[in-house]
Amino acid sequence: MSKPVIVCVDDEIAVLDSLRRELSEAFEDNCEIETAMGGKDAIALVHDLVEEQCDLSVIIADYLMPDIKGDAVLQQVHQLSPQTLTIMLTGQANIDGISNAINTAQLYHYIAKPWQPEDLQLTVREALNSYQQEQKIIEYQHTLERKVQERTQELTQTLNTLKTTQSELIQAEKMAALGQLVAGVAHEINTPVGNALLAASVLNNETKSLTQAFEQGALKRSNLVSYLQTAQDSSDLILQNLKGAAELIQNFKQVAVDQTSHEQREFQIIPYIESVLTNLEPKLKQTRHTVTVSGNASLKTTSYPGALSQIVTNFVMNSLLHAYKPGEAGHLRFYVTQQQNQIVLEYADDGCGMPTEHQSKIFEPFFTTGRDRGGSGLGLHIVHNLVTQTLKGTVSCQSEVAVGTRFILKLPLTLANGGAYVRG
Ligand SMILES: Nc1ncnc2c1ncn2[C@@H]1O[C@H](COP(=O)(O)OP(=O)(O)OP(=O)(O)O)[C@@H](O)[C@H]1O
Ligand SMILES: [Mg+2]
Known part of the structure; x- marks a missing residue:
């Protein structure tokens, strides 16, 4: 990451020189120090720095300058780079300029001219610390926002998967219910069909015996009477049971068709x-x-x-x-x-x-x-x-x-x- 930049603005070269010297002494290793002659120059410089995405941490501007006054310069800088901390140098007690800069450029500090190098260094050090803290908070916020976004996306996906699974389960449950119905009905039909089968096989056996006796000329009246009774009983049973089975099938067909159609x-x-x-x-x-x-x-x-x-x-x-x-x-x-x-x-x-x-x-x-x-x-x-x-x-x-x-x-x-x- 590039070093944080401190910009100094004044219309007097001597002042700029001493600012650069005193700040270099304390911050040369950690910061870049840039200077601008006057307000217009300062605004152009800040434009460039913002465009190059430099880390413009602090700007120190003189108040009394012939082209643009310090408070107006700081106001424009604040608009271009809101996170930059603004410090104003005032040669004379100009309350209006200071209060204007406080209101429009969120003035961080003002330093009265002439200043002590230690005071300047202390103020700028505090400004740099505060800027860095602020940057960390902003970065942390960005990370948090990104994480929240990622989590929201994951959760939305999970929710969608859950919804799909839920409707699949509901569908499966319905099919299972139909399966149970089929098994139940198959079991239920088994009884009447089994009964009918039994009666049919009794009738079949009796018919065979009767046919045999008839072919051998040994058919007695009592045989015939007994056969007719069996035939009547068996066919009654067959009819009754098959009717029951048919009813079950009919019912089942209707319900099963309704359930699926x-x-x-x-x-x-x-x-x-x-x-x-x-x-x-x-x-x-x-x-x-x-x-x-x-x-x-x-x-x-x-x-x-x-x-x-x-x-x-x-x-x-x-x-x-x-x-x-x-x-x-x-x-x-x-x-x-x-x-x-x-x-x-x-x-x-x-x-x-x-x-x-x-x-x-x-x-x-x-x-x-x-x-x-x-x-x-x-x-x-x-x-x-x-x-x-x-x-x-x-x-x-x-x-x-x-x-x-x-x-x-x-x-x-x-x-x-x-x-x-x-x-x-
Ligand atoms: N007639 C009832 N008497 C007492 N509790 C009931 C009755 N009907 C439903 N419940 C309660 O409501 C719950 C939910 O019923 P629901 O039919 O949704 O699920 P389930 O019968 O447990 O499972 P599933 O129907 O999916 O096989 C049941 O677990 C039971 O606690
Ligand atoms: Mg249930």
């Missing part, structure tokens, strides 16, 4: 909730809970059934996971009504409820009390997004420890034209 259509709310619950039957059957759906059964809406299906699934799964102890028999209730042009959907369980401090957090992503049981804390966040963004409604929660939890959804009866499915 994101299409608007008209549907009746209560029957739709019931069909979603049928899909959850495999889970519900493992518990002693009862589920009821009541209210205005004919209420229809034109909206996104897929979103509703995800909401219902999340509510029920949460009650199963969080509200009851194993083996407890709870009551889960859906209640649907119309209030003016709104659908009010209430869901309540009579489980353990939540402490107040949890209630304000449940819609936040990743808030869960069930991490050890595989909870990710995204379920109710997705519900919140689906209700507010996709269905353009509101959701609130009331809960009391040991009494239960209630969610209240208020949804527009019909989504305004142009409503769009927003990924939870």
